[in-house]
Amino acid sequence: MNGLGNDFIIVAHFESVPDYAPQMARAMCDRHFGIGGDGLVFILPSEKADVRMRIINADGSEAEQCGNAVRCVAKYAYDHKLSFREALTVETMAGIQHVWLTIEEGKATQVKVDMGAPILRGEAIPVAVNAENVVDHPIEADGAAFAFTGVSMGNPHAVIFVEDAPRFEVEKWGPVLEKHSLFPNKANVEFVSVISPTEVEMRVWERGCGQTYACGTGACATVVAGALTGRIERRALVHLKGGDLEIEWSETDNRVYMTGPAEEVFAGRWHKA
Ligand SMILES: N[C@@H](CCC[C@H](N)C(=O)O)C(=O)O
Secondary structure, eight states: OEETTEEEEEEOOOSSOOTTHHHHHHHHHOTTTSOOOSEEEEEEOOSSSSEEEEEEETTSOEESOOHHHHHHHHHHHHHTTSOOOSEEEEEETTEEEEEEEEEETTEEEEEEEEOOOOBOOGGGTTOSOOSSOOOSEEEEETTEEEEEEEEESSSEEEEEEOSOGGGSOHHHHHHHHHTOTTOTTOOEEEEEEEEETTEEEEEEEETTTEEESOOHHHHHHHHHHHHHTTSSOSEEEEEETTEEEEEEEOTTTOOEEEEEEOBOOOOOOOOOO
Protein backbone atom coordinates (compact mmCIF):
# COMPACT_ATOMS: atom_id res chain seq x y z
CA MET A 1 0.00 0.00 0.00
CA ASN A 2 1.05 3.58 -0.25
CA GLY A 3 0.08 7.02 0.94
CA LEU A 4 1.21 9.43 -1.79
CA GLY A 5 4.04 7.10 -2.82
CA ASN A 6 5.31 6.55 0.75
CA ASP A 7 5.07 2.79 0.34
CA PHE A 8 4.62 0.01 2.86
CA ILE A 9 4.41 -3.73 2.99
CA ILE A 10 1.35 -4.44 5.12
CA VAL A 11 1.23 -7.71 7.05
CA ALA A 12 -2.01 -8.52 8.82
CA HIS A 13 -1.50 -12.15 9.83
CA PHE A 14 0.47 -11.80 13.08
CA GLU A 15 -0.87 -11.60 16.65
CA SER A 16 2.24 -9.71 17.75
CA VAL A 17 5.46 -8.41 16.21
CA PRO A 18 7.96 -11.26 15.82
CA ASP A 19 11.54 -10.95 17.16
CA TYR A 20 12.89 -11.22 13.65
CA ALA A 21 10.87 -8.17 12.44
CA PRO A 22 14.01 -6.02 11.86
CA GLN A 23 15.56 -8.64 9.53
CA MET A 24 12.15 -9.19 7.91
CA ALA A 25 11.79 -5.44 7.26
CA ARG A 26 15.28 -5.15 5.78
CA ALA A 27 14.76 -8.15 3.49
CA MET A 28 11.23 -7.27 2.36
CA CYS A 29 11.87 -3.54 1.89
CA ASP A 30 14.94 -4.15 -0.30
CA ARG A 31 13.97 -2.74 -3.72
CA HIS A 32 16.18 -5.19 -5.65
CA PHE A 33 16.19 -8.47 -3.71
CA GLY A 34 12.87 -8.02 -1.89
CA ILE A 35 9.45 -6.47 -2.52
CA GLY A 36 10.56 -2.88 -1.98
CA GLY A 37 9.14 -0.40 0.48
CA ASP A 38 9.86 2.43 2.89
CA GLY A 39 8.67 0.31 5.80
CA LEU A 40 7.04 -2.88 7.01
CA VAL A 41 3.75 -2.38 8.82
CA PHE A 42 2.11 -4.93 11.10
CA ILE A 43 -1.64 -4.75 11.64
CA LEU A 44 -2.35 -6.41 14.99
CA PRO A 45 -5.32 -6.97 17.27
CA SER A 46 -5.92 -4.24 19.87
CA GLU A 47 -7.66 -4.17 23.22
CA LYS A 48 -8.06 -0.39 23.09
CA ALA A 49 -8.82 0.41 19.46
CA ASP A 50 -10.22 -1.19 16.30
CA VAL A 51 -6.70 -2.22 15.23
CA ARG A 52 -3.10 -1.74 16.37
CA MET A 53 -0.17 -0.96 14.10
CA ARG A 54 3.60 -1.16 14.48
CA ILE A 55 5.93 0.20 11.83
CA ILE A 56 9.48 -0.95 11.15
CA ASN A 57 11.55 1.30 8.88
CA ALA A 58 13.36 -0.17 5.86
CA ASP A 59 16.62 -0.26 7.88
CA GLY A 60 15.01 -2.38 10.63
CA SER A 61 14.57 0.41 13.21
CA GLU A 62 11.14 0.89 14.74
CA ALA A 63 9.27 4.22 14.48
CA GLU A 64 6.79 5.43 17.08
CA GLN A 65 4.41 6.86 14.51
CA CYS A 66 3.74 7.16 10.77
CA GLY A 67 0.98 9.33 9.32
CA ASN A 68 0.85 7.75 5.88
CA ALA A 69 0.83 4.25 7.39
CA VAL A 70 -2.08 5.13 9.73
CA ARG A 71 -4.13 6.09 6.66
CA CYS A 72 -3.15 2.84 4.90
CA VAL A 73 -3.93 0.74 7.99
CA ALA A 74 -7.37 2.34 8.42
CA LYS A 75 -8.17 1.75 4.74
CA TYR A 76 -6.96 -1.84 4.96
CA ALA A 77 -9.01 -2.47 8.12
CA TYR A 78 -12.19 -1.21 6.46
CA ASP A 79 -11.68 -2.68 2.98
CA HIS A 80 -10.70 -6.09 4.40
CA LYS A 81 -13.50 -6.07 6.96
CA LEU A 82 -11.37 -6.02 10.11
CA SER A 83 -13.65 -3.12 11.07
CA PHE A 84 -17.03 -2.08 9.70
CA ARG A 85 -16.82 1.48 10.99
CA GLU A 86 -16.26 4.57 8.86
CA ALA A 87 -14.97 6.31 11.99
CA LEU A 88 -12.42 4.03 13.61
CA THR A 89 -9.42 4.03 15.91
CA VAL A 90 -5.85 2.86 15.34
CA GLU A 91 -3.52 2.15 18.27
CA THR A 92 0.10 3.23 17.64
CA MET A 93 3.16 3.48 19.86
CA ALA A 94 2.41 7.22 20.06
CA GLY A 95 -1.20 6.73 21.26
CA ILE A 96 -4.64 6.11 19.81
CA GLN A 97 -5.45 7.83 16.55
CA HIS A 98 -9.05 8.67 15.57
CA VAL A 99 -9.66 8.22 11.87
CA TRP A 100 -12.54 9.16 9.54
CA LEU A 101 -12.90 7.43 6.17
CA THR A 102 -14.52 8.60 2.95
CA ILE A 103 -16.10 5.56 1.33
CA GLU A 104 -16.66 5.29 -2.42
CA GLU A 105 -18.10 2.14 -3.99
CA GLY A 106 -17.52 0.22 -0.76
CA LYS A 107 -13.84 1.15 -0.39
CA ALA A 108 -12.04 3.82 1.62
CA THR A 109 -10.48 6.54 -0.54
CA GLN A 110 -9.72 9.68 1.49
CA VAL A 111 -8.68 9.33 5.13
CA LYS A 112 -8.70 12.03 7.82
CA VAL A 113 -6.61 11.37 10.94
CA ASP A 114 -6.39 13.14 14.30
CA MET A 115 -2.59 13.03 14.68
CA GLY A 116 -2.67 14.39 18.23
CA ALA A 117 -1.06 17.44 19.79
CA PRO A 118 2.46 18.36 18.65
CA ILE A 119 5.23 18.05 21.24
CA LEU A 120 7.45 21.12 21.24
CA ARG A 121 9.61 20.88 24.39
CA GLY A 122 13.24 20.22 23.41
CA GLU A 123 13.83 17.38 25.82
CA ALA A 124 10.61 15.60 24.83
CA ILE A 125 11.16 15.70 21.03
CA PRO A 126 14.04 14.82 21.76
CA VAL A 127 16.45 17.56 20.72
CA ALA A 128 19.61 18.26 22.70
CA VAL A 129 18.59 21.88 23.29
CA ASN A 130 17.28 22.82 26.69
CA ALA A 131 14.41 25.11 25.67
CA GLU A 132 10.63 25.28 25.90
CA ASN A 133 10.37 25.53 22.10
CA VAL A 134 13.21 24.86 19.67
CA VAL A 135 12.35 27.41 16.99
CA ASP A 136 14.60 28.36 14.05
CA HIS A 137 17.53 27.04 16.08
CA PRO A 138 20.96 27.17 14.39
CA ILE A 139 22.50 23.88 13.30
CA GLU A 140 25.80 23.32 11.51
CA ALA A 141 26.63 20.31 9.40
CA ASP A 142 29.67 19.71 7.21
CA GLY A 143 30.51 23.43 7.15
CA ALA A 144 26.99 24.56 6.20
CA ALA A 145 24.61 26.47 8.47
CA PHE A 146 20.85 25.90 8.70
CA ALA A 147 18.07 26.79 11.15
CA PHE A 148 15.57 24.14 12.27
CA THR A 149 12.38 23.96 14.29
CA GLY A 150 12.00 20.81 16.37
CA VAL A 151 8.57 19.14 16.50
CA SER A 152 7.56 15.68 17.65
CA MET A 153 4.37 14.14 16.27
CA GLY A 154 5.16 11.04 18.31
CA ASN A 155 8.35 10.76 16.22
CA PRO A 156 11.07 13.44 15.96
CA HIS A 157 11.18 16.03 13.17
CA ALA A 158 13.51 18.89 12.27
CA VAL A 159 11.84 21.36 9.91
CA ILE A 160 14.16 23.57 7.85
CA PHE A 161 12.82 26.39 5.67
CA VAL A 162 14.74 26.78 2.41
CA GLU A 163 14.43 28.89 -0.76
CA ASP A 164 13.45 26.15 -3.18
CA ALA A 165 12.52 22.78 -1.65
CA PRO A 166 12.07 20.85 -4.95
CA ARG A 167 15.64 21.77 -5.98
CA PHE A 168 17.19 21.33 -2.55
CA GLU A 169 19.96 18.71 -2.23
CA VAL A 170 18.00 16.39 0.05
CA GLU A 171 20.27 13.39 -0.59
CA LYS A 172 23.34 15.42 0.39
CA TRP A 173 22.10 17.12 3.58
CA GLY A 174 19.40 14.70 4.74
CA PRO A 175 21.69 11.89 5.98
CA VAL A 176 24.07 14.32 7.71
CA LEU A 177 21.26 16.12 9.55
CA GLU A 178 19.33 12.90 10.39
CA LYS A 179 22.29 11.70 12.46
CA HIS A 180 23.38 15.10 13.88
CA SER A 181 24.42 15.09 17.54
CA LEU A 182 21.55 17.48 18.36
CA PHE A 183 19.13 14.59 17.73
CA PRO A 184 19.74 11.79 20.26
CA ASN A 185 17.13 9.52 18.60
CA LYS A 186 18.02 10.78 15.11
CA ALA A 187 15.40 12.83 13.23
CA ASN A 188 13.22 13.00 10.17
CA VAL A 189 14.25 16.15 8.31
CA GLU A 190 11.84 18.29 6.27
CA PHE A 191 13.05 20.89 3.77
CA VAL A 192 10.24 23.35 3.14
CA SER A 193 9.61 26.40 0.98
CA VAL A 194 6.62 28.67 1.44
CA ILE A 195 4.44 29.33 -1.59
CA SER A 196 1.74 31.34 0.18
CA PRO A 197 0.34 31.54 3.74
CA THR A 198 -1.75 28.44 2.99
CA GLU A 199 0.58 26.43 0.73
CA VAL A 200 4.05 24.95 1.10
CA GLU A 201 6.33 22.66 -0.87
CA MET A 202 8.07 20.00 1.23
CA ARG A 203 10.78 17.40 0.61
CA VAL A 204 11.73 14.91 3.25
CA TRP A 205 14.64 12.77 4.37
CA GLU A 206 13.24 10.13 6.70
CA ARG A 207 15.02 8.51 9.60
CA GLY A 208 15.60 4.86 8.79
CA CYS A 209 14.65 4.94 5.10
CA GLY A 210 16.07 8.00 3.31
CA GLN A 211 14.27 10.31 0.91
CA THR A 212 10.61 9.33 0.51
CA TYR A 213 7.78 10.61 -1.68
CA ALA A 214 5.77 11.80 1.31
CA CYS A 215 5.73 11.87 5.10
CA GLY A 216 2.47 12.41 6.98
CA THR A 217 3.99 13.23 10.35
CA GLY A 218 6.52 15.42 8.49
CA ALA A 219 3.71 17.38 6.82
CA CYS A 220 2.06 17.88 10.25
CA ALA A 221 5.38 19.01 11.78
CA THR A 222 5.87 21.39 8.85
CA VAL A 223 2.56 23.18 9.35
CA VAL A 224 3.20 23.41 13.10
CA ALA A 225 6.70 24.85 12.50
CA GLY A 226 5.41 27.22 9.79
CA ALA A 227 2.58 28.52 12.00
CA LEU A 228 4.82 28.79 15.08
CA THR A 229 7.28 30.96 13.18
CA GLY A 230 4.57 33.09 11.52
CA ARG A 231 5.43 31.91 8.01
CA ILE A 232 2.08 30.28 7.26
CA GLU A 233 -1.41 29.85 8.67
CA ARG A 234 -2.48 26.91 10.84
CA ARG A 235 -4.32 25.29 7.93
CA ALA A 236 -2.28 24.62 4.80
CA LEU A 237 -1.86 22.40 1.77
CA VAL A 238 1.46 20.58 1.79
CA HIS A 239 2.76 19.64 -1.67
CA LEU A 240 5.00 16.58 -1.54
CA LYS A 241 6.84 14.61 -4.21
CA GLY A 242 3.97 12.10 -4.29
CA GLY A 243 1.00 14.50 -3.99
CA ASP A 244 -0.79 16.74 -1.51
CA LEU A 245 -1.83 16.53 2.13
CA GLU A 246 -4.26 18.89 3.85
CA ILE A 247 -3.07 19.73 7.34
CA GLU A 248 -4.79 21.72 10.07
CA TRP A 249 -3.33 22.53 13.49
CA SER A 250 -6.57 23.25 15.32
CA GLU A 251 -6.72 26.37 17.47
CA THR A 252 -9.65 24.85 19.36
CA ASP A 253 -8.07 21.61 20.64
CA ASN A 254 -4.35 22.03 19.71
CA ARG A 255 -4.48 18.77 17.72
CA VAL A 256 -3.20 18.29 14.19
CA TYR A 257 -5.57 16.88 11.57
CA MET A 258 -4.24 15.30 8.39
CA THR A 259 -6.33 14.41 5.32
CA GLY A 260 -5.08 12.47 2.31
CA PRO A 261 -5.42 9.33 0.22
CA ALA A 262 -4.34 5.73 0.76
CA GLU A 263 -4.05 3.06 -1.90
CA GLU A 264 -3.70 -0.70 -2.05
CA VAL A 265 -1.56 -1.75 -5.00
CA PHE A 266 -1.23 -5.51 -4.88
CA ALA A 267 -1.25 -8.56 -2.62
CA GLY A 268 1.25 -11.43 -2.67
CA ARG A 269 3.22 -14.13 -0.85
CA TRP A 270 6.70 -13.90 0.58
CA HIS A 271 8.84 -16.90 -0.32
CA LYS A 272 12.28 -16.09 1.13
CA ALA A 273 13.30 -17.86 4.32
N1 LIG B 1 6.61 8.17 6.55
C1 LIG B 1 6.12 8.35 7.83
C2 LIG B 1 7.05 8.32 9.00
C3 LIG B 1 7.73 6.95 9.13
C4 LIG B 1 8.63 6.82 10.31
C5 LIG B 1 9.87 7.63 10.23
N2 LIG B 1 10.76 7.19 9.21
C6 LIG B 1 10.57 7.63 11.61
O1 LIG B 1 11.54 6.86 11.81
O2 LIG B 1 10.13 8.37 12.48
C7 LIG B 1 4.93 9.28 7.92
O3 LIG B 1 4.16 9.30 6.95
O4 LIG B 1 4.69 9.90 8.96
